[in-house]
Amino acid sequence: MNITTLEKIGVVVRDLDQAIEQHATYLDTTEWTTNDCTDDRLSAMVSYGRRSAGTYRTAFGRAGGNVPFELVQPTGGETPFSHFLLSRGEGIAYLTVRAEGADEASIASHFGALGIRAAHTHVVDGDVRRTFWDTREALGGYLLEVLPAPYAATGEVRTLDGEALRGGRTPLPMQQVFHFGVVVDDTLATLEQYRAILGIESFAVKTWQTEHGRLDNPYYRDLRPVQHGYFTAQGSTGDFGFEIIQCTYGPAHYNREFTDQRGPGIHHLFPYLTTDSADWAQTVEAMTALGAPLCMGSDLRGGASEYAYFDTFDRLGGFLIEGVHRRFPAEDRYMAPDWVVDFRTRVEED
Known part of the structure; x- marks a missing residue:
């Protein structure tokens, strides 16, 4: 695969609202695109080859305009986010990268040839499939999500005043x-x-x-x-x-x-x-x-x-x-x- 771009740093947190405020304070990440991924928005969920169900909240923002964070709070059921939080605590659970010139089939073929299975997959709003490849043992404790195209955040935009939170x-x-x-x-x-x-x-x-x-x-x-x-x-x-x-x-x-x-x-x-x-x-x-x-x-x-x-x-x-x-x-x-x-x-x- 021709990896070209870091699209997201996936951080699993316990409290999304508090995490957004902390990132705005320390990193001046003041604009966030948020989503509440409830049961009615998620479908075709599979964890390690089993049908599963789970929900989560997310917020996407860019620190310094360049460093892309996706903060994720698990809210129920079985997802890679809940698994990470319960087994390891808060932390960077996955990286989302873009593979130039790839499509979903070629990405799956790449990991399949290496004997790496999908840890989890699901579809958001009947349209966007998210697949997290189980690279934990191979790469060192985190999953990979590989996109064939640039990530475009959609959802409700929330803006914070980082300077006020930092006291100047x-x-x-x-x-x-x-x-x-x-x-x-x-x-x-x-x-x-x-x-x-x-x-x-x-x-x-x-x-x-x-x-x-x-x-x-x-x-x-x-x-x-x-x-x-x-x-x-x-x-x-x-x-x-x-x-x-x-x-x-x-x-x-x-x-x-x-x-x-x-x-x-x-x-x-x-x-x-x-x-x-x-x-x-x-x-x-x-x-x-x-x-x-x-x-x-x-x-x-x-x-x-x-x-x-x-x-x-x-x-x-x-x-x-x-x-x-x-x-x-x-x-x-x-x-x-x-x-x-x-x-x-x-x-x-x-």
């Missing part, structure tokens, strides 16, 4: 999704699945650990500095990317507050990058005042940059937001990956 403070800048951070048990074993399902051919592999030039001064909560490490691979498809993360040692948000509680999944998204120290300081100050301080991070690459996670987990619906401040160009020895996994060099087996 600065929202977290949302530029684009540079990557999703997916925490898994085995990074290298997962990469083949990202190639097969999403068509990503190349990954830059890097080990991050407490040492100069990698994690120069890492912290996690009140552990300053903390001794920890993680093994990552980064690749991209269409207009977004992935960072596949495997914890190697020590306490981190990845394990202590995420996989220890819920297993593999989408831990964070990275939408904010700045080279302006004043902008970085202002954003950190504003988010801290709003109740989302930095909870984990470090100087990187010999102090050339800093990464950090804003603690939005309980506010936005089960995920963190990463920001990066680039201070100056890093030396080449610190920028280089440890190696590159390039599936275009695969050797055919006899």
